[in-house]
Amino acid sequence: xxxxxENSAYAIWVRExxxxxxxxxxxxxxxxxxxxxxxxxxxxxxxxxxxxxxxPLPALRKLFPWMYLGFTINLFSGASLLAANLTNDLxxxxxxxxxxxxxxxxxxxxxxxxxxxxxxGTVGADGLPKNAKAFAWAAFILWxxxxxxxxxxxxxxxxxxxxxx
Amino acid sequence: MMTLPIGDxxxxxxxxxxxxxxxxxxxxxTIIGTVGTxxxxxxxxLKGIPIQMLEKFIPLGVIAFVVNVTTGFxxxxxxxxxxxxxxxxxxxxxxKMLLVVIAxxxxxxxxxxxxxxxxxxxxADGDASGRAKxxxxxxxxxxxxxxxxxxxxxxxxTLLYALGL
Numbered sequence: 001x002x003x004x005x006e007n008s009a010y011a012i013w014v015r016e017x018x019x020x021x022x023x024x025x026x027x028x029x030x031x032x033x034x035x036x037x038x039x040x041x042x043x044x045x046x047x048x049x050x051x052x053x054x055x056p057l058p059a060l061r062k063l064f065p066w067m068y069l070g071f072t073i074n075l076f077s078g079a080s081l082l083a084a085n086l087t088n089d090l091x092x093x094x095x096x097x098x099x100x101x102x103x104x105x106x107x108x109x110x111x112x113x114x115x116x117x118x119x120x121g122t123v124g125a126d127g128l129p130k131n132a133k134a135f136a137w138a139a140f141i142l143w144x145x146x147x148x149x150x151x152x153x154x155x156x157x158x159x160x161x162x163x164x165x
Numbered sequence: 166m167m168t169l170p171i172g173d174x175x176x177x178x179x180x181x182x183x184x185x186x187x188x189x190x191x192x193x194x195t196i197i198g199t200v201g202t203x204x205x206x207x208x209x210x211l212k213g214i215p216i217q218m219l220e221k222f223i224p225l226g227v228i229a230f231v232v233n234v235t236t237g238f239x240x241x242x243x244x245x246x247x248x249x250x251x252x253x254x255x256x257x258x259x260x261k262m263l264l265v266v267i268a269x270x271x272x273x274x275x276x277x278x279x280x281x282x283x284x285x286x287x288x289a290d291g292d293a294s295g296r297a298k299x300x301x302x303x304x305x306x307x308x309x310x311x312x313x314x315x316x317x318x319x320x321x322x323t324l325l326y327a328l329g330l
Contacts, residue, residue: 020327024320028313034190035312039198043222052221059213059289066205144191151187158179 036070
């Protein structure tokens, strides 16, 4: 099954085509999607930590579709890059860590949407639901870990040497 | 081949390169999350968020830009393999630098020509001036293409092939 995916016409095109629309552009899309979802989630998190209180929460809620746009771009670009390099990626424990952190970051994003924006519980003196700050810190930490693991996916040997594996 | 002292440091400390890459990605997200979000709002998306409040995040974007100029300098000056000239002669990097200059001049014009003052009176759900929208469109295009050209640096042959060079 892994071979079938890796040797599919699409995976071969992504990996080997000299076309400007193949590997490098898909990699570029992946960086753009990353910047959109993480950049905007960090902005939302800063607001939830109390910065720039002049931004009303219902208006801030309008940023969610843009985060989903970033995530969708990266779901498709990421699946394409994964298909092109399936055996190597799945054999890389840092890549698996990255996927787990992304999963938790997205769950955190959904919980933020529900519990801070759509059905807020008790609101504190600062006008924010009392769990807003916890969701904000979780966003910083989970996306941070996902990005560190993602970048170091290219350097598993370094990491293993540093950790003394 | 010319190498600089910083190149020796990078070559003998294997953590420098991946750590700088990770910082470069964090700051990229921060630039898009701050400047990119202001651009979207000025273009007419995200109505309900006061433009003046979003603009308070711009200094954070400037800090992120300084982080990326610094880490970018380390990549070029500290290139342990081919030295600075390997990058400086890379068409993708040259285009990326051109786009950064375009984004910078665009921002300078935004302040010098007084366009930024037209935003001070825009209501939370109001429209920015046409001139401000042009500046925002140029900014968004330039920063997205900075990301794309940044990704092409390592795959410069793909760009040269597409351009028939």
